[in-house]
Every structure is written in C-alpha cells, then in structure tokens.
Amino acid sequence: MKYVAIVNGKQRAVEIASVDGSYRLTIDGKSFTVDLFRPGPQCISMLIEGQAYEVGLGKDGNHFSVYFYNDTIELDLFDARKFQASNTVRSSSSSGPLKILAPMPGKIVKVAVQEHSTVKEGDSLLIMEAMKMQNELKAPKSGTVSKIHVKEGEPVAISQILIVLE
C-alpha cells in the first residue's frame, strides 16, 4: 500500500506492507520494521529495532495528530493513487471561498466584521468563548467576507462554518 504524507510543508512517500505479524515501511526509500501493539483505540506502542515508542493518535478525515511525550506532530495522509487527483482539486479551490470553521465548541462573543466588508490577513474576524477564555479568530488571508453564518451570543459546535471569505 502506498501513501503520500504532508508534514510540516514537506511531501513524503510512504509504503507499507504487513510481513510475519510486523509492518515493513519505507519513507522516501528509508526502511523500518515495526512491531506493533495497540493498548487502546487511540494509542499505538511501536518497537523499532528494539527502541520503544508510544504515541497517541487523533484522526479527522485525512488529517492526523500524532502525540509523543514532548511534541504533537500534525500531518495529512493520502492514498497515493488518489493524491494526484485531490491535489488538483485543492490547488484550484485555494483561490475560491475559504470557510472559517470553529476550532472548538463554544459561544460567539463578538462578530468583528460585516458581510461584504474587506479584511486583511491577520484582521480579527470574531471572538469565541470556551472554558472561561476568549479566543480571537483572525483572517488567514486577505479577502471579502461573503457570508456570516453565526450571531453574537450563539453557541457553536466544533468545525461548524462561521464565516466564508472570498
């Protein structure tokens, strides 16, 4: 099985096969043999040439968040066959509308922009409150606010669409 991983802006080619109860993997040609045990659904214990590692793993679609004792590494993993196709879709959509999603469940405290107003990258879009703390969401790119989906005081769920930028 072949995958493409995107991690910290770099593209890595990954190949994996199951051999005699272990996994054989290569990353950009470098090979690893991994003995695996899963203590829980989101936990992986790996032995790689005797070195023991344990990671926590969260997955949302193609996006992975891999937790080590002192770092969390975020990466995207695609099936290599589908990667080429999805890559073209993504690059064409990057100039299109950008949906600002709620990074956490909470409540909208303040909407700092209006529909059709223009914003610069880094401008405040809205303020959300969760767990007693207020968090400011900023525009990831310059553009025009084409749609505001929430009102002040409204509770929102994680990944709910808040604002669309064009």
Added chain:
Amino acid sequence: MKRIFIANRGEIAVRIIRACREMGLCAVVGYSDADRTSLAVRLADEAYRIGPAPALESYLNIPKLIEVMQENRCDAVHPGYGFLSERAAFARACEQAGIIFIGPRSDVIEIMGDKIRARQAVNRAGTPVVPGTMEPLTSMKAANAFAKEVGFPLMIKAVAGGGGKGMRVARNSAELEEGFRLARSEAGSAFGDPAIYLEKKIENPHHVEVQVLGDHYGSVIHLGERECSIQRRHQKVIEESPSPFISEATRKKMTGVAVMAAKEIGYTNAGTMEFLVDADQNFYFLEMNTRLQVEHPVTETVTNVDIVQEQIRIASGKKLRYSQEDISFRGVAIECRIYAEDPEHGFVPSPGKITGLRTPGGPGVRDDSGIYAGFEVSIYYDPLLSKLITWGQTREEAICKMKRALEEYQVLGIKTTIPFYQRVMRNVRFLDGNITTSFIDDFFADHDLFRDHPMEELAVLAAAIYQYESSAVPPAPLQSSGNPWRLQGRKDGMQS
C-alpha cells in the same frame, strides 16, 4: 463539625474530599447539571444538584447554595479557589445562616478584595507596596500628576480587579490617557465598579508568594514561599518551592513581613501574600489571596503540612497545631498545571471526551486530578484538568522526576499542555532558575515555535500503520467453538 459542603468542582473538589475522608468527615458535593459525571461526585459521600451548567446559575448562585446546605444539614462549607471563594457576600451569607465558612471572616475578605484598602492595610504593618496611588483616581489630571511624580512605565489597575481584567500598561502620556478611559470601562463592565488606580510598573519581576496560616487565637505562621514566575498571559502555569531566585536574607524578610501583615489585619485560616521581586531583590506587596491557592501542593510537599486539613481544623475553632519552629523545609517541589488546551494552536481550549488516560506514579510524584478515562471535559468551566507535583532533594532532581512523570502522563482524545511542559523542562533558562514573569510570552513561545521535530518520521509511520489497519479488511472472527484457553491448548498440542 461533621458534614462539609464543597462549593466547587474539578480537581480541587476531589482534593477537599480527600481531606474530609482522612479526617472522618462527611464530604457533601454540590454539582451542576454538567458535573453529574464528575470524579468529585463519584468520590463524594453525598452529592446534591445545585442548578444548570452555567456557573452563574449554580456554582455562583449564593441563595441556592445556602438552601442546599441547610436542607442537607451541612455544618461548614469549603469554597476551594475561584467561584465564590473570595466573595465577602458569600462568606457573610454563610455566617448569617450559621454555616462555618472555611476561610477568613467576611470583613477581612472585603478589605483584601479592595486593592487600595489592601495596600493601605499591609502598608500600615510595614509591608513595602509598589509605589502607586493610595486612593482611586477620578480624573486624568490626577493621573498625569502621579505620572510626573514616579515616571513611566505605569500599570493601570482596577480597584475591584483580578485575573488581568481592567489591567493595562502605560509607557507614555498618550497611552495613559487612552488606558485610563479603557480600563475604567473594562473595570465597570467586569466588576460593576469603574474605580482604577495607578502603580509603578516593576520591569521583569519575579512573582514570589508567601503561604500563611492563622488561627482564631492570634497565632500566625508562614509555610515558606512559592515562586510562580512561569506564567502565560498573567496565568500561572508552573510553580515551585522554594524560590530558586531569592536569597536567604530576602526570604527571611519577606516571610517576616507576611506574618506581621496577617497579624495586623487579624487574618485567620490559610492565605497567600503575593509579592513582585525585582532584579535587585527588592520586593513589593502585590495582593493577598484570601483562600486556598491552586499551587498549595508544592508547599504541602516541602513542609509536610496538609493545608486543607489545617483549614478545616482552624475553621472548627482549634488552635494551630504548629508553631513556627515546628515547620521545617525539605527539598524542592515543582508543580505543572495540566490544562485542556492545545499548545500547538495558541493554547485554544480543547474540551471533549478523554478516550484514554495513563497517570504517572512512582517515587516523589503526586497527581491531583479531577478526570478519569471516559470523562467528558465540559466547555462551561476552567480548563484545568489536574496538577502534577514532583519532589526531589534538589531542584535538578525535582525537574528530572517531573520530566519522567510527564512522559508517563498520557491523556488521549483531547489536547493538553503536557508536551509543552516537557519542552519547558528542557529549556536552559528554566534549568538556570532565573525566570521572570515574561519568560513564556516574550521568550519561550517564539523559541518553541521554531523547535526541531525529531519525531516527524515516527509520526508518519504511526499514521500510516493506523490508516493501513483501519482500511484493511478485518480478520474473520474466531469461531465461538470454545474459550480462548482451550484454543491455546489445542495450538500448543499441535506444536508439540
């Protein structure tokens, strides 16, 4: 005193339950609708509903709490920290209802809650305070006059303040004019009192605080100091005792004035005097917290005094069990506050279900926690999950234990500050011990952003295996022809 009501939640409610249990007292927990599933309710002797999830309608609802305490014949209430712990009105309502408030008298809470009156009170006892206005400021004219007298930079603070609200820095007269206006309006909306005052800004201070205990018979002792300079946006995140910065002479002076000031104001129960210390070891009174502190375990660890049990004993009218000479200090303790926040994305709160949990153990490790595997961290309250405390003969040893314990600590399903603390524990400036309150915001945060990621390849391996396993066809289930023991026996038989 037999039945203690706990007017709080989370890890501190669990901490108070533990003290009650050890003293043979009945622990009665009040819980909101969001906390029926909490560890505190699971561990309590008795638990009663106090209202809906929003704190204003439950943990901050004084009439409701008094009603529930009376209905269930509680003798005393422990308010923990936060919520109603420093509200004079709550202490007074308890006093009037004949319920012992485990803390100082309501009038003392009132004085120390008013930043200007608190400054005046401790200053009378000879405690140095940050140079500042001793009266609330009402006009820009008075503000300008003060600025001329002591010079910039200045801090603009709310008289009723706390938690950084209504607090601003002014580095010149334009900033003072703007800050004066904004701070008044912020303070008005946050505390219902627009009164503000000015203080000289102490540049790059250390935050050091002294724990005191006072009984109802005039005895006051101190339990040494805690260094709480590791802060993120004015919020303490790592604390230790003793302070690695102050000299023995400063320690002696600081603990001395703290005890004097507590005596002068007639302080009873556990309290903390916070000080700012400058590079030359000059120290200035900042404020007094008239309650149990989040970071009390570091003091408990180096003194072997159970502060929560002492609070309960003092409140029940007993004399202090210790004189100052009985208190000795042993080794070094460090605490990390484990928050449900994502350190890789600006520390945004990370509520949700804890799908896996492994807690640290072994020598010199204490985990004061309010969570369990399967617990859902709610969006309604503070994101503090637990506090991890380690002890060592020396600071180096305590840090080694902390690194080891943080490695063992695994919280899955939500993001926590654990990996961030691992990186702080490896930072040379932290190891050096000369840390000021701007360390994280002005230095470490940027440094951390550009760190190496040596685990990158391993992360790719783990993700690829996870993806491969979840997309692979699941193996056919074993025939239910027998139990696994017998199956294993058959296999062994075939091999032999």
